[in-house]
Amino acid sequence: MNRFLLAGAAAALLLSTTAGFSQTKLSRNEIINSLQGAQQEVDISADALQKAAIDNIQKYPGANSPNSLPLADKLASLRQFNVEITFHFDSANIAPESYETVGLIADALHTPYLAGQTFFIVGHTDAKGAREYNLELSIKRAQAVREALVTTFRVPGEYLFAVGLGEEQLRDPANPDAAVNRRVQLINLGYK
Amino acid sequence: MNRLIFALTAGLALCVSSAAFSQTVGFADAIKILAASCGKDIKAHCQSASLANNGIMTCLEKNQSKVSEKCNADRVVVIGLIQARLAAQAEVAKICNRDMAQYCKGVKPGAGHMLRCLLKAQPSVSNKCNTAIDLAGYR
Numbered sequence: 034m035n036r037f038l039l040a041g042a043a044a045a046l047l048l049s050t051t052a053g054f055s056q057t058k059l060s061r062n063e064i065i066n067s068l069q070g071a072q073q074e075v076d077i078s079a080d081a082l083q084k085a086a087i088d089n090i091q092k093y094p095g096a097n098s099p100n101s102l103p104l105a106d107k108l109a110s111l112r113q114f115n116v117e118i119t120f121h122f123d124s125a126n127i128a129p130e131s132y133e134t135v136g137l138i139a140d141a142l143h144t145p146y147l148a149g150q151t152f153f154i155v156g157h158t159d160a161k162g163a164r165e166y167n168l169e170l171s172i173k174r175a176q177a178v179r180e181a182l183v184t185t186f187r188v189p190g191e192y193l194f195a196v197g198l199g200e201e202q203l204r205d206p207a208n209p210d211a212a213v214n215r216r217v218q219l220i221n222l223g224y225k
Numbered sequence: 226m227n228r229l230i231f232a233l234t235a236g237l238a239l240c241v242s243s244a245a246f247s248q249t250v251g252f253a254d255a256i257k258i259l260a261a262s263c264g265k266d267i268k269a270h271c272q273s274a275s276l277a278n279n280g281i282m283t284c285l286e287k288n289q290s291k292v293s294e295k296c297n298a299d300r301v302v303v304i305g306l307i308q309a310r311l312a313a314q315a316e317v318a319k320i321c322n323r324d325m326a327q328y329c330k331g332v333k334p335g336a337g338h339m340l341r342c343l344l345k346a347q348p349s350v351s352n353k354c355n356t357a358i359d360l361a362g363y364r
Contacts, residue, residue: 139253
């Protein structure tokens with residue numbers, strides 16, 4: 034009985050600690066629903082996708098990329114989800130206000146609905162600044178998200194691949210500097 | 226007094242991780258506590274630390290004399306909560322083994338098929354297995 038009471042007190046403590054902290058609308062089940070049910074076989078490696086972004090800058094230099102990446106376009110039909118993750122300025126360190134979002138991804142990936150499937154974690158920036166710099170930063174940020182999932186939340190690392198596409202694959206090419214372009218994209222590549 | 230509060234909170238955290246029938250919380254709810262209790266301290270002392278590889282936790286521990294009382298107490302709680310949920314999830318397959326054999330014959334594993342079957346069969350499934358599913362956060 035004492036144990037029950039203590040457990041109740043612990044639950045109450047949790048409630049009081051979390052109440053008042055800003056709630057995002059994002060939920061674990063929303064992530065699961067968007068990512069589950071991978072059907073198609075798309076044979077693209079994370080390395081090939083990463084190389085395509087690097088090549089794109091060399092092949093089409095200039096302030097902005099004239100077109101999107103054909104390889105990334107191929108991934109568009111796969112089960113995926115976009116999340117916004119805030120980092121400290123000019124850094125790959127995740128800001129505390131986004132810890133919850135990373136935790137939600139961990140919650141989703143740990144369910145039997147998604148466990149064992151392969152995911153790309155793709156970092157994107159907007160078009161402000163140099164393309165090479167943006168590419169580099171997005172690679173570091175995608176890796177930071179992957180590392181947090183694998184170490185802090187023990188998501189099996191063999192299924193997670195980090196890729197940074199910088200500003201090479203804008204979500205809203207008509208507004209290259211728009212905030213909507215800054216995102217982390219989770220893509221389900223299915224069972225490998 | 227401060228010490229007492231700390232001990233009490235730590236005790237509760239232990240209770241959460243050890244009592245078989247206590248609740249567990251999801252990873253998002255756990256790490257949210259760290260952001261709420263330590264967000265300011267992280268911005269003040271641990272901007273250059275990473276959430277991964279124990280970076281933030283190590284930094285907060287190193288700066289514990291400068292960090293708020295609440296943060297010092299809660300960072301320990303958060304680690305316990307994450308471990309409790311991981312432990313609960315690792316147990317499900319074992320605890321529900323019999324129920325799967327009995328109620329989910331022929332269901333092919335993967336993509337959550339087994340879990341969906343167990344959830345559907347909830348009224349027949351053993352209490353042990355239903356509790357294990359709850360603790361894992363799989364419902």
